[in-house]
Amino acid sequence: MEGVKLTGALSAAEAASVFPPNERAERGPVAVIECVQQIPCNPCEKACPFGAIEVGPDITNLPRLDLDKCQGCGLCLSKCPGLAIFLVDASKSATEALVMFPYEYLPLPAADEIVDGVDRTGRFVTKARVVKVDTGAQREGTAIVTLAVPKQYMHDVRSMRLVAPGEVFLCRCCEVSETEVRQAVREGAKTVVAVKMRTRAGMGLCQGRTCRRLISRVIAEETGQSPADILPPTSRAPVRTLSLEALAGGDDNE
Ligand code: SF4
Numbered sequence: 563m564e565g566v567k568l569t570g571a572l573s574a575a576e577a578a579s580v581f582p583p584n585e586r587a588e589r590g591p592v593a594v595i596e597c598v599q600q601i602p603c604n605p606c607e608k609a610c611p612f613g614a615i616e617v618g619p620d621i622t623n624l625p626r627l628d629l630d631k632c633q634g635c636g637l638c639l640s641k642c643p644g645l646a647i648f649l650v651d652a653s654k655s656a657t658e659a660l661v662m663f664p665y666e667y668l669p670l671p672a673a674d675e676i677v678d679g680v681d682r683t684g685r686f687v688t689k690a691r692v693v694k695v696d697t698g699a700q701r702e703g704t705a706i707v708t709l710a711v712p713k714q715y716m717h718d719v720r721s722m723r724l725v726a727p728g729e730v731f732l733c734r735c736c737e738v739s740e741t742e743v744r745q746a747v748r749e750g751a752k753t754v755v756a757v758k759m760r761t762r763a764g765m766g767l768c769q770g771r772t773c774r775r776l777i778s779r780v781i782a783e784e785t786g787q788s789p790a791d792i793l794p795p796t797s798r799a800p801v802r803t804l805s806l807e808a809l810a811g812g813d814d815n816e
């Protein structure tokens with residue numbers, strides 16, 4: 563399968579190839595166009611009032627961004643049907659950068675809310691503060707969210723996830739929330755069994771039938787592993803044993 567792309571997410575090399583130099587982001591807001599497939603598309607070219615994006619007469623050309631012409635106005639963000647354009651601005655603070663991106667989920671976050679900043683695959687990168695939410699209602703377009711993130715993560719954060727402590731239960735039997743599971747993993751529990759030991763997730767009546775895959779996914783997100791590499795939990799025998807005779811048939815009352 564070498565060379566075959568299994569997801570639509572950019573590889574690290576592809577992302578690095580389209581990210582503007584840090585010095586440009588330090589000067590002020592600038593677009594990042596993560597469009598690396600030659601699809602017939604060009605709304606971004608028409609959306610830019612400063613002529614900073616060029617696709618050209620061949621509509622399958624990749625868009626080229628003129629870093630000097632780009633004013634960081636953000637108009638192109640909501641015009642890209644592929645949600646491929648973001649904005650970064652490292653000029654406002656010595657420690658934080660602003661990352662602005664289209665956001666098509668509900669509910670929308672609120673200004674000043676602390677959320678999980680995630681990467682192109684939805685994997686947690688860092689905690690982030692919501693600076694601004696443009697709901698898109700006035701221009702009848704996609705909502706645009708602006709996050710403040712530590713500067714070292716401005717290359718990685720591309721979206722966000724709301725943090726809802728205590729609201730999302732991964733283990734419904736024992737009422738263990740996603741936040742508790744993530745906390746356990748961050749404190750060193752790297753297997754489903756280790757999470758179970760710390761939180762009781764998976765110890766209820768269903769014996770982890772529902773939550774074990776969800777817990778594996780959280781461990782994978784937090785540790786950067788593939789979910790397939792997370793060891794499954796140990797399983798216990800059914801609570802009530804059945805004889806083979808009963809399974810094979812017999813009296814209806816049995
Ligand atoms: S951010 Fe504004 S100026 Fe920059 S490419 Fe997009 S539309 Fe053009």
Ligand code: SF4
Pocket residue numbers: 595596597603604605606607617625641642643644645646647
């Ligand atoms: S609008 Fe978006 S998907 Fe289409 S060419 Fe421009 S960046 Fe690529």
